[in-house]
Amino acid sequence: MPIKLFNLFFLTVNLAGTFQSEPTLSVTPTAGQGEWFSVLIENYEEREGRDARFQVRFLTLAEKELINRQSFPLRYGFGPAVQAFVIGTYLEWPPGDYIVEVKSLRTNWIKRETVRITPVGYPSAELRLDRALTDLITAPDPRKEEDTREFWRIMNTYEPFAAPLLPEFVKPVVDPHRTSSPFGVRRTYIYHTGRRSVSYHWGVDYAGPTGTPVYAPAPGRVVLAKSRVVSGNTVMIEHLPGVISIYYHLNTIEVAREQEVQTGTLIGTIGSTGLSTGPHLHFEVRVHGIPISPETLYKDLLVRLPQHYLSPPAPTPAVAPAVGAGE
Ligand SMILES: [Zn+2]
Numbered sequence: 020m021p022i023k024l025f026n027l028f029f030l031t032v033n034l035a036g037t038f039q040s041e042p043t044l045s046v047t048p049t050a051g052q053g054e055w056f057s058v059l060i061e062n063y064e065e066r067e068g069r070d071a072r073f074q075v076r077f078l079t080l081a082e083k084e085l086i087n088r089q090s091f092p093l094r095y096g097f098g099p100a101v102q103a104f105v106i107g108t109y110l111e112w113p114p115g116d117y118i119v120e121v122k123s124l125r126t127n128w129i130k131r132e133t134v135r136i137t138p139v140g141y142p143s144a145e146l147r148l149d150r151a152l153t154d155l156i157t158a159p160d161p162r163k164e165e166d167t168r169e170f171w172r173i174m175n176t177y178e179p180f181a182a183p184l185l186p187e188f189v190k191p192v193v194d195p196h197r198t199s200s201p202f203g204v205r206r207t208y209i210y211h212t213g214r215r216s217v218s219y220h221w222g223v224d225y226a227g228p229t230g231t232p233v234y235a236p237a238p239g240r241v242v243l244a245k246s247r248v249v250s251g252n253t254v255m256i257e258h259l260p261g262v263i264s265i266y267y268h269l270n271t272i273e274v275a276r277e278q279e280v281q282t283g284t285l286i287g288t289i290g291s292t293g294l295s296t297g298p299h300l301h302f303e304v305r306v307h308g309i310p311i312s313p314e315t316l317y318k319d320l321l322v323r324l325p326q327h328y329l330s331p332p333a334p335t336p337a338v339a340p341a342v343g344a345g346e
Contacts, residue, residue: 039066046119046132051139053110053203055311057322058119060090060102072124072179075104080116085109086307089179090121091260093322103185103322105262106134107306110203110219114138141203141219153210155249155294166247173242174308179260185324186237186258188316189282191266191302192289193234196227199299202312221310222265222303229270229298231289235280236264236302236316244276250301251293254286259321264313267301268292 042063047056063071077086090104106119114136122129148156204220235256242263243255252269270290274280291298304313 042066042071042121042123042128042130044121044130044132046134048133049135049137050106050108051137051312051315052108052112052114053139053141053310053312054315055105055107055306055321056134058090058104058106058121059322059324060104060121061099061325063102063123064100066128067123067125069100071100071102073102073104074120074122074124075106076118076120076122077106078118078120080118082118085112085117088177088261088307089124091179093324094184101324101328103259105259105306105321107309107311108136109309110139110141112136139203141205142201143205143207144200144220145207145209147209148211150211152294152296153212156208156216157210160248163248166249169243171308173255174263174305176242177261177307184238185320185322186239186262187282187320188237188258188313190317191233191236191264191286192225192227192231192300194227194231196225196231196289196300198223199226199297200224202310202314219310221305222267222301223313224299224301225289226297226299227289229288229290231298231300232285233266233269233287233289233300235282235284235286238279238281239264241274241276241278241280241286244272244274244278247293249294251295252287252290253293256280256286261307262321263305265301265303265305267303268295268299270298 040062043061045059050056060073073090075088075090076084078084086106090102092100092102117134117136118131119134120131200220202223206218206220208216237258239256239258242257247253250267252272254266254272256264268290269287271288274286289298289300302313304311
């Protein structure tokens with residue numbers, strides 16, 4: 020997914036009559052269905068203060084609100100404050116133009132940009148389920164309902180001022196494996212009774228021998244590590260506010276809730292627990308609850324910061340100490 024940032028810069032006059040630079044909004048101009056794009060807010064300290072808060076909304080052209088949350092400040096070592104937001108493009112949102120709106124929660128600053136969602140062709144598949152797997156999906160079970168409630172509780176727990184580091188994602192499986200089902204497959208389940216239901220595959224499946232190590236693909240904090248009815252042994256890791264990776268059907272779980280992990284931390288092993296027909300890892304990533312293609316994360320940073328944030332500023336001759344003076 021090529022990322023190109025539009026940088027727009029404006030000047031405005033505040034009530035005191037002096038010039039104040041406006042915050043700069045940079046938005047990735049296009050994203051495929053089931054992918055993601057980032058929003059970057061810079062140069063806001065003068066007008067909004069270092070602890071500025073911004074509301075980010077994602078809207079259709081007809082002003083239907085799809086997302087409404089707050090951006091988060093990034094911690095990257097040095098340089099001016101910068102805030103970011105990541106928007107997952109739901110696979111079923113129709114291709115076309117959409118609106119990103121960023122609004123200060125402190126002043127009257129507001130700005131909009133257009134983003135184009137481009138079509139992505141996702142495959143279809145039929146899956147025949149035997150009686151045991153049919154029952155696992157269709158039988159009413161209060162534990163399944165509690166699993167679902169807990170899942171959405173975690174997805175909606177959102178602390179925009181957690182000030183996280185920018186994560187870079189790598190594949191969570193490095194030992195030999197194959198991709199047994201890609202992201203976004205439109206699956207028709209055919210139950211043993213002949214009844215059918217349709218759902219999307221919200222992750223990517225990596226099939227490998229039971230016991231194959233599964234590693235954290237990026238730094239983060241474990242927000243769930245337990246056995247669930249349908250997804251079996253499950254781990255969830257929060258990487259940025261609202262960005263959560265999910266691991267299903269593990270044979271063993273090697274981390275605990277609230278544990279901080281780094282890229283490469285062993286989090287579990289491939290297994291076939293829960294609704295599974297053979298040993299594989301179901302790897303899913305959600306952004307504010309919206310599933311995105313996990314493999315797009317290996318190709319690009321979630322938020323691409325301009326170079327001047329990533330290297331220390333070079334000392335300027337005007338402030339460098341005089342060479343050789345008085346020695
Ligand atoms: Zn899967």
